[in-house]
Amino acid sequence: MQSATISRSTRASRIAAGLAVILVVALAAAPWWTSSANLRLFTEFMIYLALASSWNLLAGYAGLISVGQHAYVGFGGYLMFSCVLFLGLNPLYAIPIAGVLGGLIAIPVAFFVFRLKGPYFAIGTWVVAEVFRLSAAQMSSVGGGSGLSIPVSAMRALGSKSEREILIYLTAFALCIGAVVVIYLVLRSRIGLALTAIRDNEIASLSLGVPIGRIKLAVYVVAAAGTAMIGALIFITKLRISPDAAFSVNDWTVFVIFIVVIGGIGTMEGPIIGTLLYFVLRESLADLGAFYLMILGALAIVIMLATPNGLWGLVVKRFDFSLFPVGYRVRGLTPKSD
Amino acid sequence: MEWVNAIVQGILTGGLYALFAAGLSLIFGVMRLVNIAHGDLIVGAAYVALAVISATGLNPLASLVIVVPVMAAIGYGLQFGLLNRVIGGNILPPLIVTFGLSVILQNLLLQVFSADSRKLNAGPIETDSLKIMPGLDVGYMPLLTFVAAVLIIASLQFLFYKTSMGRAFRATSDDGEIAQIMGLDNRRVFAWAMALSLAVVAVAGVFLAIRANFDPFMGPSRLIFGFEAVIIGGLGNLWGTLAGGVILGVAQGLGAQIDPGWQLLAGHVAFLIILAFRPRGLFPRID
Numbered sequence: 001m002q003s004a005t006i007s008r009s010t011r012a013s014r015i016a017a018g019l020a021v022i023l024v025v026a027l028a029a030a031p032w033w034t035s036s037a038n039l040r041l042f043t044e045f046m047i048y049l050a051l052a053s054s055w056n057l058l059a060g061y062a063g064l065i066s067v068g069q070h071a072y073v074g075f076g077g078y079l080m081f082s083c084v085l086f087l088g089l090n091p092l093y094a095i096p097i098a099g100v101l102g103g104l105i106a107i108p109v110a111f112f113v114f115r116l117k118g119p120y121f122a123i124g125t126w127v128v129a130e131v132f133r134l135s136a137a138q139m140s141s142v143g144g145g146s147g148l149s150i151p152v153s154a155m156r157a158l159g160s161k162s163e164r165e166i167l168i169y170l171t172a173f174a175l176c177i178g179a180v181v182v183i184y185l186v187l188r189s190r191i192g193l194a195l196t197a198i199r200d201n202e203i204a205s206l207s208l209g210v211p212i213g214r215i216k217l218a219v220y221v222v223a224a225a226g227t228a229m230i231g232a233l234i235f236i237t238k239l240r241i242s243p244d245a246a247f248s249v250n251d252w253t254v255f256v257i258f259i260v261v262i263g264g265i266g267t268m269e270g271p272i273i274g275t276l277l278y279f280v281l282r283e284s285l286a287d288l289g290a291f292y293l294m295i296l297g298a299l300a301i302v303i304m305l306a307t308p309n310g311l312w313g314l315v316v317k318r319f320d321f322s323l324f325p326v327g328y329r330v331r332g333l334t335p336k337s338d
Numbered sequence: 339m340e341w342v343n344a345i346v347q348g349i350l351t352g353g354l355y356a357l358f359a360a361g362l363s364l365i366f367g368v369m370r371l372v373n374i375a376h377g378d379l380i381v382g383a384a385y386v387a388l389a390v391i392s393a394t395g396l397n398p399l400a401s402l403v404i405v406v407p408v409m410a411a412i413g414y415g416l417q418f419g420l421l422n423r424v425i426g427g428n429i430l431p432p433l434i435v436t437f438g439l440s441v442i443l444q445n446l447l448l449q450v451f452s453a454d455s456r457k458l459n460a461g462p463i464e465t466d467s468l469k470i471m472p473g474l475d476v477g478y479m480p481l482l483t484f485v486a487a488v489l490i491i492a493s494l495q496f497l498f499y500k501t502s503m504g505r506a507f508r509a510t511s512d513d514g515e516i517a518q519i520m521g522l523d524n525r526r527v528f529a530w531a532m533a534l535s536l537a538v539v540a541v542a543g544v545f546l547a548i549r550a551n552f553d554p555f556m557g558p559s560r561l562i563f564g565f566e567a568v569i570i571g572g573l574g575n576l577w578g579t580l581a582g583g584v585i586l587g588v589a590q591g592l593g594a595q596i597d598p599g600w601q602l603l604a605g606h607v608a609f610l611i612i613l614a615f616r617p618r619g620l621f622p623r624i625d
Contacts, residue, residue, distance in 0.1 A: 119372030297441035
């Protein structure tokens with residue numbers, strides 16, 4: 001009898017991992033080999049990839065389909081502004097604070113929205129984001145409904161214009177890679193196994209002792225913390241905040257959902273493919289204005305009808321390949337021939 | 339008296355919210371579908387009315403004779419051609435598809451009708467009001483909206499529980515497979531449910547457009563009001579949905595009375611409070 005071995009990676013995935021490391025190192029060094037316009041584009045790419053990865057963790061792995069993550073983007077942005085205006089902090093130092101407070105505020109929010117199931121959970125999270133937006137518009141100390149700009153002195157603390165751009169890019173890079181690595185490690189851990197079980201069959205996993213409620217809450221809080229940190233960074237790059245921009249459902253939720261769905265929901269690779277495609281489409285079709293958004297919406301619908309696992313789902317189906325091996329594979333087992 | 343007035347006006351506004359909600363409640367009841375594009379379809383109906391009126395010169399209320407069948411046909415086609423493919427099982431595909439529809443519809447309206455805000459003019463009925471007592475006037479239009487909401491909900495209730503179509507809706511909702519064995523074609527039942535939902539959407543859109551300015555991007559907040567009314571009233575209960583709309587309208591009216599900036603916030607807070615204490619709504623029917 002032949003003995004079977006269990007492994008997580010394949011030769012292809014190890015080669016891919018090697019190439020990915022080279023790419024990551026190259027990206028870390030981007031400020032030294034690319035123009036400042038490209039650096040700003042790369043920063044935005046990192047921001048969207050981080051947002052997409054955290055929404056994917058939430059919806060693709062924990063089954064929490066939120067359409068209200070813009071609540072945390074705006075929360076992070078406003079928190080960063082408050083830290084700068086009232087505490088005189090360096091804007092970058094506000095990012096970890098936004099993470100902690102974003103995670104904390106997600107707990108009472110979860111108390112409300114977790115009472116709603118499935119699609120109603122989705123719209124419930126949207127209501128919460130509306131509450132955040134309307135509350136921000138009521139706070140005159142942060143500019144009320146019309147918003148305000150970041151003080152020039154606060155940005156000077158980050159150095160000259162080019163130094164600032166490099167610093168912001170490296171922060172976006174760190175947040176993005178950090179988000180991807182954290183999610184990868186979570187998915188390979190016991191929590192990842194539990195999440196897979198929940199995704200495949202919630203009732204069966206509950207009966208096997210998976211603490212569904214606690215795990216979902218933990219994932220929701222982690223995703224909120226990550227999103228709030230990215231929100232703080234987004235508004236450092238924008239230099240100006242207003243309730244409508246901070247809590248924009250289009251910019252921070254619709255695009256992010258389309259990115260994940262088109263790339264492949266419930267896979268680590270999906271958000272990367274989706275973000276790449278999103279930027280390619282945006283750079284080539286943005287002149288079309290409203291038509292561009294219609295094309296994006298239609299693309300999401302077509303993907304859902306034709307290949308619900310997204311573009312990466314097609315790759316996996318065809319080549320059985322994984323860049324981020326989070327599952328297990330058994331080899332050496334020969335099928336019985338009786 | 340200002341407060342009484344705020345409550346009375348809030349109740350009447352609740353009629354409009356119940357109209358937003360009734361179509362949403364109906365399709366959730368029949369096929370467990372939450373249509374994210376519901377609000378955009380309401381706004382779309384308002385634009386259809388605008389086009390009909392500018393082509394024919396009809397009064398907005400009379401334009402319903404055309405707008406209702408047009409929206410119902412769109413609903414039938416939408417369900418039969420698209421939504422039936424993603425319904426059942428996983429909740430993600432219908433959410434994403436209706437989300438995509440919402441974005442497409444908003445931008446289509448923007449492209450065709452521009453971002454300018456519009457309004458339908460229904461003539462003197464808009465400004466006339468009924469003087470109940472000094473300091474308390476009830477406009478004919480809000481009153482008509484409320485009466486329309488009550489009538490529509492009563493007819494939906496009748497249709498659901500007293501007609502063969504309603505029996506088909508209830509059977510499919512209870513157990514789709516058994517209903518099919520009994521000779522129902524689920525795809526057509528769902529398509530009729532969506533047609534009915536969009537017929538109600540048409541009425542909601544026209545009343546919305548007579549009452550206030552509208553633009554291509556106000557759909558999502560109408561969806562949220564409708565959704566809140568459904569949850570407050572309890573899933574699957576049409577009269578509960580009317581009560582939910584009224585509670586939302588009154589909360590907004592009282593909020594606006596305290597500070598105009600609190601109008602919308604007060605509605606959302608009322609919703610969250612009810613969610614905290616009665617997570618299944620006030621009068622739930624469906625688990």
